[in-house]
Amino acid sequence: MNNKGAILPAEDGVESAVIGWLKEALSKKVFDALLIPVEVPAGDSFAYLLLRNPALLENASPLPPVMPVQGAKAISRLTMRGNGSKRVAAIVRPCEARAAIELTKLEQAHLDNLWLITVDCPGVLPLSDYLEDPVAGAARFAEASQRWDRAPMRPVCQICHHFSMPASDLHIGTLGSAEGTVFVIPGSPKGERVMENLGMPLDAALDDWAARVKEMEEVQRERRRQAHTDLKAGIAGPDGLLDVFSSCINCHNCQRVCPVCYCRQCYFESAALKLPPENYLARAGRKGALRFPPDTLLFHIGRASHMVLSCVSCGTCEDACPMSIPVAQVFSLLADRAQETFGYVAGRSLEDPLPLVAYEMDELHQVEQPYVETYHGLQIADCEQEVQDA
Amino acid sequence: MSDKQEFEPRIIYILCSWCGSGGGETAAAHHLHYPENVRPYRVNCTGALPTVHIIRPLIEGADGVAISGCHPGDCHYNDGNFRARRRVALVKSILDTLDLEPERVWFRYVAHGEGRRFVDTATEFNDHIKKLGPNPLKTRSDT
Amino acid sequence: MLEGLKINKGAEEAVRDLLRSLLESGRVSGVLALGRTGGGNGGVAYSLFTDPDAFGADGVALPLLPFMPANAGGLLSRLTLKGPLAEPVAVVVKPCELRAFIELVKRNQGSPDNLLLISSTCGGVYPLEVGANDALEERLPGYWEAVKQGELDSDIRPTCRACVHFVPDNADITVALLGEADLDTQCALYLNTEKGSAFIEGLEDLQGTPLLGELEAEPIQRSRDQRAAYREELFAGVEAGLEGLIRTFGRCIGCHACKTVCPICYCSLCYFDSQDCEYRPEVYETELERKGGLRLPPNTIFFQLGRLAHVSVSCVGCGMCTDVCPADIPLSTIFSKVGDSVQALFDYQPGRDVTEEVPLMTFEEEELVQVAT
Numbered sequence A: 001m002n003n004k005g006a007i008l009p010a011e012d013g014v015e016s017a018v019i020g021w022l023k024e025a026l027s028k029k030v031f032d033a034l035l036i037p038v039e040v041p042a043g044d045s046f047a048y049l050l051l052r053n054p055a056l057l058e059n060a061s062p063l064p065p066v067m068p069v070q071g072a073k074a075i076s077r078l079t080m081r082g083n084g085s086k087r088v089a090a091i092v093r094p095c096e097a098r099a100a101i102e103l104t105k106l107e108q109a110h111l112d113n114l115w116l117i118t119v120d121c122p123g124v125l126p127l128s129d130y131l132e133d134p135v136a137g138a139a140r141f142a143e144a145s146q147r148w149d150r151a152p153m154r155p156v157c158q159i160c161h162h163f164s165m166p167a168s169d170l171h172i173g174t175l176g177s178a179e180g181t182v183f184v185i186p187g188s189p190k191g192e193r194v195m196e197n198l199g200m201p202l203d204a205a206l207d208d209w210a211a212r213v214k215e216m217e218e219v220q221r222e223r224r225r226q227a228h229t230d231l232k233a234g235i236a237g238p239d240g241l242l243d244v245f246s247s248c249i250n251c252h253n254c255q256r257v258c259p260v261c262y263c264r265q266c267y268f269e270s271a272a273l274k275l276p277p278e279n280y281l282a283r284a285g286r287k288g289a290l291r292f293p294p295d296t297l298l299f300h301i302g303r304a305s306h307m308v309l310s311c312v313s314c315g316t317c318e319d320a321c322p323m324s325i326p327v328a329q330v331f332s333l334l335a336d337r338a339q340e341t342f343g344y345v346a347g348r349s350l351e352d353p354l355p356l357v358a359y360e361m362d363e364l365h366q367v368e369q370p371y372v373e374t375y376h377g378l379q380i381a382d383c384e385q386e387v388q389d390a
Numbered sequence B: 001m002s003d004k005q006e007f008e009p010r011i012i013y014i015l016c017s018w019c020g021s022g023g024g025e026t027a028a029a030h031h032l033h034y035p036e037n038v039r040p041y042r043v044n045c046t047g048a049l050p051t052v053h054i055i056r057p058l059i060e061g062a063d064g065v066a067i068s069g070c071h072p073g074d075c076h077y078n079d080g081n082f083r084a085r086r087r088v089a090l091v092k093s094i095l096d097t098l099d100l101e102p103e104r105v106w107f108r109y110v111a112h113g114e115g116r117r118f119v120d121t122a123t124e125f126n127d128h129i130k131k132l133g134p135n136p137l138k139t140r141s142d143t
Numbered sequence C: 001m002l003e004g005l006k007i008n009k010g011a012e013e014a015v016r017d018l019l020r021s022l023l024e025s026g027r028v029s030g031v032l033a034l035g036r037t038g039g040g041n042g043g044v045a046y047s048l049f050t051d052p053d054a055f056g057a058d059g060v061a062l063p064l065l066p067f068m069p070a071n072a073g074g075l076l077s078r079l080t081l082k083g084p085l086a087e088p089v090a091v092v093v094k095p096c097e098l099r100a101f102i103e104l105v106k107r108n109q110g111s112p113d114n115l116l117l118i119s120s121t122c123g124g125v126y127p128l129e130v131g132a133n134d135a136l137e138e139r140l141p142g143y144w145e146a147v148k149q150g151e152l153d154s155d156i157r158p159t160c161r162a163c164v165h166f167v168p169d170n171a172d173i174t175v176a177l178l179g180e181a182d183l184d185t186q187c188a189l190y191l192n193t194e195k196g197s198a199f200i201e202g203l204e205d206l207q208g209t210p211l212l213g214e215l216e217a218e219p220i221q222r223s224r225d226q227r228a229a230y231r232e233e234l235f236a237g238v239e240a241g242l243e244g245l246i247r248t249f250g251r252c253i254g255c256h257a258c259k260t261v262c263p264i265c266y267c268s269l270c271y272f273d274s275q276d277c278e279y280r281p282e283v284y285e286t287e288l289e290r291k292g293g294l295r296l297p298p299n300t301i302f303f304q305l306g307r308l309a310h311v312s313v314s315c316v317g318c319g320m321c322t323d324v325c326p327a328d329i330p331l332s333t334i335f336s337k338v339g340d341s342v343q344a345l346f347d348y349q350p351g352r353d354v355t356e357e358v359p360l361m362t363f364e365e366e367e368l369v370q371v372a373t
Helices: A014-027 A054-059 A071-079 A094-105 A127-132 A134-146 A189-197 A207-235 A237-244 A253-257 A277-287 A296-310 A316-320 A327-341 A377-389 B002-006 B020-029 B052-060 B080-097 B115-132 C011-024 C072-080 C095-106 C128-132 C136-149 C194-200 C218-236 C241-249 C257-261 C281-291 C300-314 C320-324 C331-345
Strands: A004-009 A033-039 A046-051 A088-092 A114-119 A170-173 A181-186 A289-292 B011-016 B038-043 B064-068 B105-107 C004-007 C030-036 C044-049 C089-092 C115-120 C173-176 C187-191 C208-210 C293-296
Touching: A004 A014, A014 A033, A014 A054, A014 A088, A014 A181, A033 A054, A033 A071, A046 A054, A046 A071, A046 C281, A071 A088, A071 A094, A071 A114, A071 C281, A071 C293, A088 A094, A094 A114, A094 A296, A114 A189, A127 A134, A127 A316, A170 A189, A181 A189, A207 A237, A207 A327, A253 A296, A253 A316, A253 C257, A277 A289, A277 C044, A277 C072, A289 C072, A296 A327, A296 B052, A296 B080, A316 A327, A327 B080, B011 B020, B011 B052, B011 B115, B020 B038, B020 B064, B020 B115, B038 B115, B052 B064, B052 B080, B064 B115, B080 B105, B105 B115, C011 C030, C011 C089, C011 C115, C011 C173, C011 C187, C030 C072, C044 C072, C072 C089, C072 C095, C095 C115, C115 C194, C128 C136, C173 C194, C187 C194, C218 C331, C241 C300, C257 C320, C281 C293, C300 C331, C320 C331
Parallel strands: A033 A088, A088 A114, A114 A170, B011 B038, B011 B064, B064 B105, C030 C089, C089 C115, C115 C173
Antiparallel strands: A004 A181, A033 A046, A046 C293, A170 A181, A289 C044, C004 C187, C004 C208, C030 C044, C173 C187
16 A cells, blocks of 8 residues: 555535545546435435435535445445446445445455545444434534544444544545645555546655554554453353343344345245244243244344354444344454454455455364364273173 | 253264264264264255354254364365364354353364264263253243 | 133233133143243343243233234244144234234235134333333333223324224234223133133133123223324324425435334345345446436335335234334334225225235226226
8 A cells, every 4th residue: 555645625624625525526537426425305314325416415424423324235236236337436434345345255246446435434323312313413423523532422433443444445534634634545556546537646644644543543442352341241151142132123123234244035034944833832842932033042143153254343233223232242242253263354355355265274273173082981981881780 | 960960962963974974874884882862963065064053053952063074185075174164163253252152062073984983072072061061042932 | 602701810910820821721832922031131022932930920921011022913924834833822912913913814924723812902012112221111000000091101102002903803812901990900801702712711720700891892982082083193294295205214224124024024035125126237327327316225215115015005003113213214104194095995904804805816897996097
């Protein structure tokens, strides 16, 4: 990556600077269309809009206070069947870009003609908090993000340590920039070409930005470690875990909104788990009762085994849970530990192969159960039996 | 203590059709016995074993799940066992993070000719699970 | 045939005793009812109980809890989807859940064989978020006080407060709750079918006197009138027209949770999640060319209108969709409003009668002349 960027004047704030810059890119035909969050007509939320008409940028926001739809889902819907012919710039949050990278590896998105543009992210508000009063929510978000105060943000945003530049093509650095300016940072040759076409020479040093990001990252890492330690104490073992999921209503909405859960038909909703009534009664008989619909815990642990290696801890699942279960927090913990096992970081780069697609011959010997040649438990037991019988 | 002594675990032993279950056949040919509460479950290749098939028995009534595929380099499909090893590592990581006793899952290679090793694995795993005691998840009605 | 039973116990206790003795006597093999889950942190879910102790004084079962974590109509379908029950199972469900199940049976998604259907005159349920915040327990005294008067607690879901079908249609046994002033000491069980009567008759532990009187008493009528008035009020608030729809569904996040929890939406794979609704980039590019901008993921309004077309004729107004919506869209009000007019068009009432055909599965040669131009 180039360690130089450009400086973009932002006297009227980051939002309008970025919007102005995008408008220019549209008018100079650097991009054919933008994918960007735009305020909905009722003014009570934001939705991703694919637009080519600059007038529609009026209510657009590169950093809306909420994340109603994970941007990677929008990118995937656009490009799941292949690369488009239009050059699209997608303005997304870092976690959305990371999910888009995972989806590309999972062959659910194609990024050849799509530029991922990200901004240093202060987090987003919980959707339910914001919807209670969108105007007050927006104000609260603006005020808190100004100070990089993550307290009103969603719990997973509070412990996010990947809040800055992911493997995006272009990144807007707001941290460490001089008053009234932001950095525009290219992250790929594709991004550099855009800056060239826009006549933005790469002449600004990024040391201030990088230093500030690093500093904040360390703080966030520590917060994350602490939060995960606390969380683990609460969910440990069958009792803790079943307590956390005790109010789950099996709506599977966590899976529905998850950007990396891309299956059209989820295994846990498939015919594989729909069984004859005798089966349910027999299972109930064994335990005294069977929660119905069954397989609540299987769904959560099973879903974890399907997607945690690509989990970007974006928190959309928690936003969509009608029972306010801390799903995203639990999954962020599972994801960190599981990804660590494989030395993988979801969304870090397009080149890292998915852990369950690749393998190495010499690895993970800790899961292999060593065989002790002398273990002849049964034989010994048999001999003893024989002696006793005799 | 007496409870634990009398506890008969329910064990699922997942075997690939080429090596693991071959080990079972060899054991049978040599009249080697293994505990009858170990229930073999044959899959084509451990590389094709969905993670859910390891998790589901643990929630629904098994006390342990053992998995045996071919030795490294012997897989009938070249790399199924390496892929299986990754999946087992993933499941164990999840169980470990949730404190759900990852030691209830065993992964050990058994070749077709290794009847002794097959029986030893079944026996040793059975003893190991007996020591661990019943799986607390299997009696919970709110799973 | 015994038509009713008056039991000298509070309604909750009587119902628990009934279910316990049904299980103990072996008359049923299982009971599907609400119960506590987890370590008692407030989680509530439906369970298939086989252990009679669940219905004892300290048991986890809560058969009459005013809470609906899932529409049990869908659960009964799940239970009997692969074939009818070989052994009898009793279920305690709300009238809307029962109606949903009847609709599913008509669609071959379940079988009522061997099910003992127990329902009650319903005083509504609390929104899911009340359960999520562990605040259910403290509301219960107020709830039952209101029910005794034939009134509804003000925190009950709007859908329930606007529900006029709160007297179960097809229950084998109806527990009278709404407007029963002596709910704490007396329980009136109406045995509507021979099946219901046969299960109860001669059951030990459940002694009572034959019940005289009608279920349809003044408090029921009054509640129906009040709820009908509130229904009008709710319907009047629906923003109609394209602009209204765009305003209402603008904040939809496209999660389709409304579809997932809808008991009538039984498809394993929804059309709107299917390949038919996944487009090549060129399709979006053409749209973009024409409109200047388009929403992604697409089909926000199409999904809602399409789902209305698929389910409104059978919508039982259970309110699950509103309850789960992460964007707080009043889906149930819209679906009930449209449902009412569609159902009136075909003179159809979902869940009324299992032998009545779903209007879109049948036709008459001479009908609906008004739609032909």
